[in-house]
Amino acid sequence: MRKILDGSTLTLGVCYYPEHWPQDMWAADLDRMSECGIRVVRIAEFSWNLTEPSEGVFTYDFYDRFLDLCQEKEMKVIFGTPTATPPAWLTKRYPETLNAHADGTPLEHGGRRHYNYNAPVYREKAALIVEKLASHFGRHPAVIGWQIDNELNCEVDEFYSAADACAFRIFLREKYGTLEELNRAWGTVFWNQTYTDWEEISLPKRARSGNPNPHALLDYARFISHSARGFARMQSEILRKYLKEGDFITTNGRFDHLDNHRMTRESLDFYTYDSYPDMAYNVDGGRLPSGLRDREASRSLSEVRSISPVFGIMEQQSGPNGWTTCMAAPAPKPGQMTLWTMQSIAHGADYISYFRWRTCTFGTEMYWHGILDYSGRENRRMAELRSIHRKLEAIQEVAGGCYRAQVGVLKDYDNCWDLRIDMWHRDLENVSQPAIFAAAQKTHTPLDYVYLSDEGASAPLSAYKVLIYAHPCMMSKARAAILEEYVAGGGILILGCRSGYKDLDGHCVMQDLPGLLRPLTGADIPEFTRTCPGDSPVMIRWGDRRLEAPVFNDLLRPLAGEESAEVLGVYENCYYAGEGALLRHRCQKGVVYSLGTVFTEELTAALLEEVQAAEPERETMVLPKCCELAVREKDGKKYYFVLNYSADQVTILLKRSLVSLFDGVSVEGEVALEPYGTAVLM
């Protein structure tokens, strides 16, 4: 059986690099870890040369020594496969294993992730090292699981090597069979891009041909995902051969151009995530409003939950982030390390592994601080770790509990990948997604993300009272049918502008809009327009409300003969004043709302009120906006996580008596929550 993430315990771990420190420091390090409550170390993911110092020569003594010591110290180990950083001898001898820039120049040794997934020789060499590691270390009693590679597609998620071009053509032949079908799907008749031989097809390169074919780019995104998944699956299949009973396979990170859901189904036991809330908070500011910056991690964790309901944090921030070349963040303030740990647990993580034990004293990441600074001296963050450990022990019963949300946000990879290609699409989502999340946060409305594909949804839709599908620009019959079934069963579906105007090839549909969604929405869209930057804002009048309708406006009319479709909101100005901006369509047991514009925070909050989904725990507690509410449920018991992201002490109001798990005390009425404080209430 699984040693962590089996639903019975919350476990602490840490990332450790024995190769970065003299061997005589190992034992003391492991002892200090244990003393702080650390039970697991993740190791080895960047150390190919340690086990294959030159081609075909394998040495195991380094990790033998380390694993034996772990066994002695009762420390469990997650072992990483080293394929994210091939040895210099490998890329020097087989330069075809390198990824290339769009102009054809290869990446070079000296960073990381400079390889490609498709060079046959890299697949072969990677398979060999994985086989050697798995067969040698797979049965070591200290080992409890394996991590494949490290952060697949991180930093680099476009590939332009010759091996990729070759693999792309194979991918396309398999997908389309004939050039005729490819030419149709890619619309190559436009601008005379018609292919008459498979060999004429190369990788579409944004930077090198100005304006490449958008449909080719879409297939290119799918191809990259296909390549990364294939690379993971190859490793997973080897590992499975050698795994001990109960040991697991995972990989970490959540990066673009990768169908993480499918990869997890195909190759992993569960998914792990690397959570650095400080990056959003301090480094680039992200897309969320300033008060919500470190809740970008909450958003990410909700996405992770959709991939893997049971998940872990492989790298949890424990110090300032920073590289020598970019990124520079302050140290987490007292309490933030705890807050961000509790944020992960609140969202469903049962395993929390900090990155990293001691800060590396060299290399690009020497400012990506761990718990300990360079000297390894006892410090504030170490002390906070001890306190976290105590808190974890107090909430062990939460383990295995499920995050509960009545509201789901629908997504799908086709539309997600299309965003990078199609700026008309991107401009919508870039407004709507942060706004929906912000509105949910500020109204303390727990939120799930649910991914849709033609094969179904990543979670049963019927579990959600409300689903928001912001801009499903690309729509298929299968997906429309899934939505229809949801609504028929009593679900509430909210759609934003531009829904259904493209098919899965990325072609605009020639039906009247919203295309395949006409029956569901009961709506017709006779006209649409982007808003005009120079004009005064377009406003929607919806009952007493006046709400801005920025970026894009669909003019919505109830379909002829659709008596159950009502106009709730109308545009108030511009030449389409009086036209419908928000429609409600009662449809069997359910309701479909069609919004003619993007989701702003205000529009989302109003819609959540309209469907009575906002603030579902309002009878239990009242929270200030700076606090997030997350609810995990287990065996019929609800565990309320209240997370205070502000630097001030705040007061929360409990309308009934709850038990505070950290100290076992019953609380009710006005309760103080310290700066960056968390309460877990039951």
Add this chain to the structure above:
Amino acid sequence: MRKILDGSTLTLGVCYYPEHWPQDMWAADLDRMSECGIRVVRIAEFSWNLTEPSEGVFTYDFYDRFLDLCQEKEMKVIFGTPTATPPAWLTKRYPETLNAHADGTPLEHGGRRHYNYNAPVYREKAALIVEKLASHFGRHPAVIGWQIDNELNCEVDEFYSAADACAFRIFLREKYGTLEELNRAWGTVFWNQTYTDWEEISLPKRARSGNPNPHALLDYARFISHSARGFARMQSEILRKYLKEGDFITTNGRFDHLDNHRMTRESLDFYTYDSYPDMAYNVDGGRLPSGLRDREASRSLSEVRSISPVFGIMEQQSGPNGWTTCMAAPAPKPGQMTLWTMQSIAHGADYISYFRWRTCTFGTEMYWHGILDYSGRENRRMAELRSIHRKLEAIQEVAGGCYRAQVGVLKDYDNCWDLRIDMWHRDLENVSQPAIFAAAQKTHTPLDYVYLSDEGASAPLSAYKVLIYAHPCMMSKARAAILEEYVAGGGILILGCRSGYKDLDGHCVMQDLPGLLRPLTGADIPEFTRTCPGDSPVMIRWGDRRLEAPVFNDLLRPLAGEESAEVLGVYENCYYAGEGALLRHRCQKGVVYSLGTVFTEELTAALLEEVQAAEPERETMVLPKCCELAVREKDGKKYYFVLNYSADQVTILLKRSLVSLFDGVSVEGEVALEPYGTAVLM
């Protein structure tokens, strides 16, 4: 005889792509076009593969079928040669036909305009397909004219392939004969750039050598123009062999690094333009003040008029602009499609062809909307087209009329191309040209552009009361003589700072400034300076006026002994306070004004007042600033186009009775003009 643009009719057309739609839609499409007043379709400019699907295999049935249908439906056709998008089989087999980036990497198939003009095999293949198309379709009764390629130099106006390097050396040998002469012209003695063998010369690459030789860059610009013109002439000469009596040859667009005047003289019957006023208005804002954004098209149309007094609009905006990769504009508001059509006609277009019939449902341009949306359903823009057609019928008598301006702005290609190379030059023109245009617009002073070369002017100069030559930094004896003749005959010439300081090689002259213009200006420039960003603005005192003199200041003094030169304005501050900033030099029958700085809107307006050229129709009408006035004249009759670019209804004041052509009613006094409305008054 010509079927359109013969001075007898205003004609509507549309761009149509039969290859984008199922053949069974063609007939209905043509019928609907006819019903809206469309008489002509432009086709085929991106469809090489349709007639040469593989090398040397030619098929004509597709366009045979379409042209026969057009003939049946009485629709006329402009046929485009397909050379802007070579087939994949061609560039794959002959990669030397591809253009290259400055770093040497070739462009790739998958966009458009990825070819070069100079590869011998591309010239050969292009000649062959043009010959095949012309010989097969040239005599088809539906065909009335030909478009060469599409938007020559659009997007891509720099070429770095090996074929271009080779052609550049040939171009230089022809121009200079000897390396000594090239070394002199390029000033290669500076920084030891001396060439001792023709093969040492490569294309000057801005991006790859940091600071390339400016004189070489100037010849490179000339070379690109030479290449594009040669490519057009090659096609024109083939087409001429097969053209029916009265059929025409044209090409569309007006892009940089191309002497459009000379290309038109050499190869075309007339010039056509692609007018998208929304691009300036919404997409990038352009360089014009915000209230004048969609009048950038008026400026462009005035430029086009200088190339081809009789011209057409090959692509007139009929929907929102946008690509998947860039650009995103709102839909034209009700009335704007009409306004922009009338703007084209007001400036001299007798043929208006909308881009495009139905919006493409795939490819990079799927947001470059046409009249119809993807579904083809009847829509607002279609209705507006019908109304445009009715208005056109009402003003048919305008056809063939000439735009009338008393004020001309002189330009020349040498100075225009120098702007991209020389930032000291560019900084002047980038202020002056928009300001001159804006001042003319706001004072309702019709304006022409007139291009000068050593061979003469693009229009008789004596037709203009006033000529403004903003910054003829580069000047030749031949051009100075042309200007002298104009002034001698009574013309008023206005020159800005830095006139005459360079020769046509781009060398600074060693004469006292303004060099060759000293006799004409009667001025001496003992000193000059850029203005200093940190200082308070330099002001000119000119009578009662105080006007800013930004960017650059020439200190102007009447030439010794030049009693007819008077100082009108002086600098008021900085260390040259009291020095001349504006000189007037009476010269035979004419007058030359020398301005020591750039043209601001205020300075231009004041100068137009000074020479009594502002608001020439002030006795006829008084217009608000948001309205443009254009005047076409025919058979002694003046047609006043009043174009309201604002979203508000405005009032214009007619000081005498005029007939409103749209409805035949006589009007006088205060007359209302609707939002985006046009009046054509006679």
Add this chain to the structure above:
Amino acid sequence: MRKILDGSTLTLGVCYYPEHWPQDMWAADLDRMSECGIRVVRIAEFSWNLTEPSEGVFTYDFYDRFLDLCQEKEMKVIFGTPTATPPAWLTKRYPETLNAHADGTPLEHGGRRHYNYNAPVYREKAALIVEKLASHFGRHPAVIGWQIDNELNCEVDEFYSAADACAFRIFLREKYGTLEELNRAWGTVFWNQTYTDWEEISLPKRARSGNPNPHALLDYARFISHSARGFARMQSEILRKYLKEGDFITTNGRFDHLDNHRMTRESLDFYTYDSYPDMAYNVDGGRLPSGLRDREASRSLSEVRSISPVFGIMEQQSGPNGWTTCMAAPAPKPGQMTLWTMQSIAHGADYISYFRWRTCTFGTEMYWHGILDYSGRENRRMAELRSIHRKLEAIQEVAGGCYRAQVGVLKDYDNCWDLRIDMWHRDLENVSQPAIFAAAQKTHTPLDYVYLSDEGASAPLSAYKVLIYAHPCMMSKARAAILEEYVAGGGILILGCRSGYKDLDGHCVMQDLPGLLRPLTGADIPEFTRTCPGDSPVMIRWGDRRLEAPVFNDLLRPLAGEESAEVLGVYENCYYAGEGALLRHRCQKGVVYSLGTVFTEELTAALLEEVQAAEPERETMVLPKCCELAVREKDGKKYYFVLNYSADQVTILLKRSLVSLFDGVSVEGEVALEPYGTAVLM
């Protein structure tokens, strides 16, 4: 003996390019120069083709003629070697001599500095031309000295050719001996970058591998400096063979990735600098506050002084700066040419050579104006030159005098180069260095820069009352020992945050911080953090003062048992309120101040007050902030240079009677200084 810079005269020179002008202009030019006080011309640095027009063919007649004329006109000559611009025939035949971009594409002929230092054939060809020039012209009586190349590392200070990669590997083998040692120094165990063969090592390319190894980048910077120095030394050794008695070798400019101190010791008699104050003032604004813009040159001159206590200005600005491709500055205002000349002299220059005689009429630099404009007519700047000459004659006694400062700012090349690699380091220095300089300027506190290496300091440290070492992030035992000796002898040392946290390989030290500086500072740093952009500013309370502590905060505590360390200032807010922000440690005869943050202007001014180093001449004079004070001392006499950088007349207060050298008059009390005026007082 030396003809200039021998400590006995202030001399004027000019840069002249006989190859840019018809030979018949030479004599008049030389006569006019003489008439203005010009005694020396610098020639020939960009004219390889003139003496080697084709490979192996050498011609000397051009410069023979010019030098003979100089001899006749009594004009002395500094001859430049032409290696900054190799001939086209050379790079065409030997393309391996070209530098390359990071993507591998070679630079091209047509600009300048497109060669690399390491191609064996370029070393050979460069050696040959230098030998030919030196042997032929070295004994010409007009020649008094030689300039090697021109502005080494200007514009281009990164090299990516194959020759450089090869030389880099040799450099590394010599430095490290074994790959094991290189792997250790570069920390290649991180991200599995381990090298197992020297040939696996390539040049670290920022642009091509995303995040290259920072330790490799550090060695790369050292390698570039090594290459440039080697190239200079090769030339110097050849020149020495042919130099006449008393003739000198120099080179000009001060650019990055070059240890100018070591190059000067190895290869030059003295250093020369190219001073263009206008660039900082007008073009990019630089990093200094707006009122100090043209004092960026004062900062640079102070740096130059540390390289070469006796130095010259090879190119002194005499007109507007500008290239055709970039940079555009106004003309120096009346007085500024004098001001900037006096600025150079005030900082220690005894030779002032203007760039250039007449502005070039062609080429990239045709807006880099000289004294004369293109026409060569008499002008304002020429007149100002005459006046400068008169002033120089009046202050000849200053020649040989030394600039006197009590305050030194310590620097070292390791830390300087690390700034380009390490943004955490860069962010500190980018605030501190401009602030320290600005504070010194505004308090009229003369300042020297002193460079430290393991071999010692560029000047005796004991000469300084106070030394500021802003952020010696990288520290070595040898350097710590030099600092300890300075403090032991009674010196006052001021250190900023992050001192001593890295070693010279760029590894973070595992000792408690500040590492090697613990004994000297008496401080412990248990914790540190960057400040948080979103928070309110962190403030330091220091006695009555409240001062901001931006960017970074070290928490400073006196070391256990260190009773002589006192906390002077504490953080006032954030979670470390009350922790030490400024420590004073009395240490033998001296004192060490440790500041926990960067140097702001306010903090620096307060620290200078604290150590009684601010405004050292306050008993002699009181100056407004717009004036700089510089003091040269000779034979016990002090020469006060007061430089007024403002456009306004200002009043200075002399507290005792001084002689104004320009006119020999005694002055005391309130004295007016004209706009841009200088006073030299004794």
